[in-house]
Amino acid sequence: MQRFRQDHLDTTENPLAIEVRGITKTYGPATVLDDVSLEIRPGEFMTLLGPSGSGKTTLLNVIAGFVHPDRGRLLIGDEDVTDKPPHRRGIGIVFQSYALFPHMNVAENVAFSLKARRISRAEAGPMVANALSLVKLEGFGERRIDQLSGGQKQRVALARAIVFQPKLILMDEPLSALDKQLREHMQIEIRALHERLGATTIYVTHDQREALTMSNRIAVLNRARIEQLGTPFEIYDTPTSAFVADFIGEAVLAGVSRCDDYSVLLDGRRMMCASKVPIGNDLVLVIRSEKLRLAEAAAENQIPAIVRKRIFQGESHLLFAETANGLTFTVRQPSHVESDGLLPGEGGSANFSLHPAHTVVVRRDPKAEY
Amino acid sequence: MIVQHLMQKKAMLLIPGLLVVGALLIVPIVWLFALSFVSEGRLSLEHYQRMFDDPTYVKSFAVTFQIAGTVTGLTILLGYPLCFWMLRLKPFWRGIALTCILIPFWTSLLVRSYAWLILLQRRGLVNNWLQSLGLTEEPLALMYNVTGTVIGMTHILLPFLVLPLFASMQRIDGDLMRAAAALGATPVFAFWRIFFPLSLPGLTAGGLLVFVLSIGYYVTPQLLGGGTTVMAGQLIQRNVELFSSWGAASAVSLVLLAIVLLLFWVMNRLVPLDHVFRG
Numbered sequence: 001m002q003r004f005r006q007d008h009l010d011t012t013e014n015p016l017a018i019e020v021r022g023i024t025k026t027y028g029p030a031t032v033l034d035d036v037s038l039e040i041r042p043g044e045f046m047t048l049l050g051p052s053g054s055g056k057t058t059l060l061n062v063i064a065g066f067v068h069p070d071r072g073r074l075l076i077g078d079e080d081v082t083d084k085p086p087h088r089r090g091i092g093i094v095f096q097s098y099a100l101f102p103h104m105n106v107a108e109n110v111a112f113s114l115k116a117r118r119i120s121r122a123e124a125g126p127m128v129a130n131a132l133s134l135v136k137l138e139g140f141g142e143r144r145i146d147q148l149s150g151g152q153k154q155r156v157a158l159a160r161a162i163v164f165q166p167k168l169i170l171m172d173e174p175l176s177a178l179d180k181q182l183r184e185h186m187q188i189e190i191r192a193l194h195e196r197l198g199a200t201t202i203y204v205t206h207d208q209r210e211a212l213t214m215s216n217r218i219a220v221l222n223r224a225r226i227e228q229l230g231t232p233f234e235i236y237d238t239p240t241s242a243f244v245a246d247f248i249g250e251a252v253l254a255g256v257s258r259c260d261d262y263s264v265l266l267d268g269r270r271m272m273c274a275s276k277v278p279i280g281n282d283l284v285l286v287i288r289s290e291k292l293r294l295a296e297a298a299a300e301n302q303i304p305a306i307v308r309k310r311i312f313q314g315e316s317h318l319l320f321a322e323t324a325n326g327l328t329f330t331v332r333q334p335s336h337v338e339s340d341g342l343l344p345g346e347g348g349s350a351n352f353s354l355h356p357a358h359t360v361v362v363r364r365d366p367k368a369e370y
Numbered sequence: 371m372i373v374q375h376l377m378q379k380k381a382m383l384l385i386p387g388l389l390v391v392g393a394l395l396i397v398p399i400v401w402l403f404a405l406s407f408v409s410e411g412r413l414s415l416e417h418y419q420r421m422f423d424d425p426t427y428v429k430s431f432a433v434t435f436q437i438a439g440t441v442t443g444l445t446i447l448l449g450y451p452l453c454f455w456m457l458r459l460k461p462f463w464r465g466i467a468l469t470c471i472l473i474p475f476w477t478s479l480l481v482r483s484y485a486w487l488i489l490l491q492r493r494g495l496v497n498n499w500l501q502s503l504g505l506t507e508e509p510l511a512l513m514y515n516v517t518g519t520v521i522g523m524t525h526i527l528l529p530f531l532v533l534p535l536f537a538s539m540q541r542i543d544g545d546l547m548r549a550a551a552a553l554g555a556t557p558v559f560a561f562w563r564i565f566f567p568l569s570l571p572g573l574t575a576g577g578l579l580v581f582v583l584s585i586g587y588y589v590t591p592q593l594l595g596g597g598t599t600v601m602a603g604q605l606i607q608r609n610v611e612l613f614s615s616w617g618a619a620s621a622v623s624l625v626l627l628a629i630v631l632l633l634f635w636v637m638n639r640l641v642p643l644d645h646v647f648r649g
Contacts, residue, residue, distance in 0.1 A: 064548075064552060065551075065552075066548055066551075085551070086548070086551040086552050087550075087551045087552070087553075087554050087555055087556055087557075087560075088554075089552075090554065091552060092552070092553075093548075093549065093552040093553075095545045095548070095549060097543060097545050099543060099545035099546050099548065099549035101546060101549075101550075101564055102568070103567050103568060112550070112553050112555070112563070113553035113554050113555075115563075116550075116553055116554040116555040116556075116559055117554050160549075160553065161553075164553070164554065170552075
């Protein structure tokens with residue numbers, strides 16, 4: 001009891017580092033986590049991003065203590081918590097389903113963790129009020145759960161997870177049930193809340209845009225492994241595998257052959273690369289639609305093509321282009337290009353160019369189905 | 371216009387059902403109600419008066435409630451842990467467990483009561499085992515008394531508690547217990563604060579069902595009670611068969627009906643039952 005008070009007083013001033021060491025988990029013949037290691041820095045907002053079945057939720061459950069790994073260790077701070085039950089880990093968790101207690105009102109839900117820690121009512125009251133005000137739900141304490149909207153439930157779940165000032169917060173796709181506008185709003189709010197609280201946060205999502213918006217770093221998971229770990233910028237601009245390139249952003253992967261360390265042959269044309277081309281004869285070039293530009297005469301890495309289709313999507317146009325040799329790719333151009341009179345029409349030909357820094361070559365994923 | 375026409379036609383579909391319910395349920399109840407106020411051709415409250423004056427009636431009602439209460443309590447003590455255990459089983463084994471509970475449910479009441487007769491008699495299986503294990507010197511009187519009635523009824527009525535209770539437990543979101551654990555609740559704390567309150571509607575519905583069925587139970591107490599325990603149901607039967615007093619029998623059944631309705635009303639105020647039955 002004394003210890004809990006202590007925790008509560010020094011708050012999240014010193015958030016905890018998390019270390020996942022070689023965690024493996026199998027269910028029958030299926031390997032859900034395959035020797036996964038990951039270090040999360042104190043105070044970091046780390047997102048586990050991946051398609052369904054990639055193991056991201058299982059990894060979160062291992063950290064929370066709901067799933068015991070077959071192999072590997074988990075360290076929170078300097079402490080090995082692999083065998084510690086969830087209720088003694090002191091982690092704040094926000095569930096996808098919110099998991100609010102339906103027989104309690106908002107304040108009772110938020111106060112639950114304090115009650116479980118035997119913090120007196122007098123002490124708990126202000127903490128609950130503070131948590132509710134952090135999520136902008138002042139005065140909602142007496143509401144019943146079934147009287148709340150989806151967004152409000154989400155906020156209550158958030159308040160309940162942060163009220164005991166945990167040093168580590170886990171969120172399992174917390175925004176997936178909200179509509180787009182509210183989701184984008186909450187992304188910004190959760191990010192602000194994280195900056196304010198400073199607790200180490202691990203966030204699970206399959207929404208790449210959400211991951212890019214919120215995270216300090218992103219771990220992209222695929223088939224029970226971490227495919228790439230890096231800042232949103234690194235993940236987006238310099239994917240190291242065909243899977244990451246394909247999963248994040250809008251890209252066409254076109255087969256290329258290696259010329260030398262800094263160039264490849266695409267569709268019979270030499271393309272210069274800013275970074276070193278990997279060794280192999282299974283290489284693909286990542287052509288991101290919005291990285292392509294309408295080429296000026298002197299531009300490097302030109303791709304002449306014919307526009308087959310042109311679709312207006314509000315802030316941008318999406319062009320479907322095809323080269324003389326039948327290579328197809330998509331190009332995204334901001335709407336103003338059209339009003340500038342530069343956008344080629346359907347059937348028109350154009351020269352597109354890809355900056356060497358955006359000319360990223362990766363090895364083909366042998367097991368992928370795209 | 372067309373909609374209204376269809377509505378009228380659809381309402382006609384209710385007629386067969388209404389006729390059956392009216393003829394077989396409403397009319398007899400009204401008739402019973404009327405009978406209970408008639409004694410020797412005159413209007414009288416004699417049949418109701420007797421229930422307070424005649425000690426056999428008072429005793430019988432007391433025994434009825436005592437047995438119904440005990441049976442309800444026992445089914446809860448046996449059924450709650452059972453449901454809690456089944457919830458943790460893998461779907462396949464859960465199916466097996468549910469089938470084991472349901473098989474006796476599909477077996478005739480009479481067969482099950484006679485089965486208990488064989489098990490519980492002086493030289494029955496249970497007494498033989500108890501004595502061979504050296505737990506008892508003399509055979510215990512396990513039947514032809516309240517004990518026998520309670521044992522038989524508890525077994526027979528257990529599924530009525532288990533089914534609604536298990537259904538309501540299954541509806542409790544598993545994430546709630548995980549959330550409670552994550553928030554620092556020990557398993558015991560989480561059980562009493564989260565799981566138990568949320569299983570309460572199912573427990574109430576099941577308990578009420580068992581209690582109500584117990585109050586009117588007839589076959590099992592008749593066989594296993596051996597005439598020494600007279601429950602309300604047997605009282606009604608005796609009034610009809612032994613004394614040909616339809617008025618007295620009607621009065622007892624109406625009082626039972628009133629008690630059951632009152633119970634439902636009270637329970638409905640405590641735990642909204644429509645919530646439970648809506649599923």
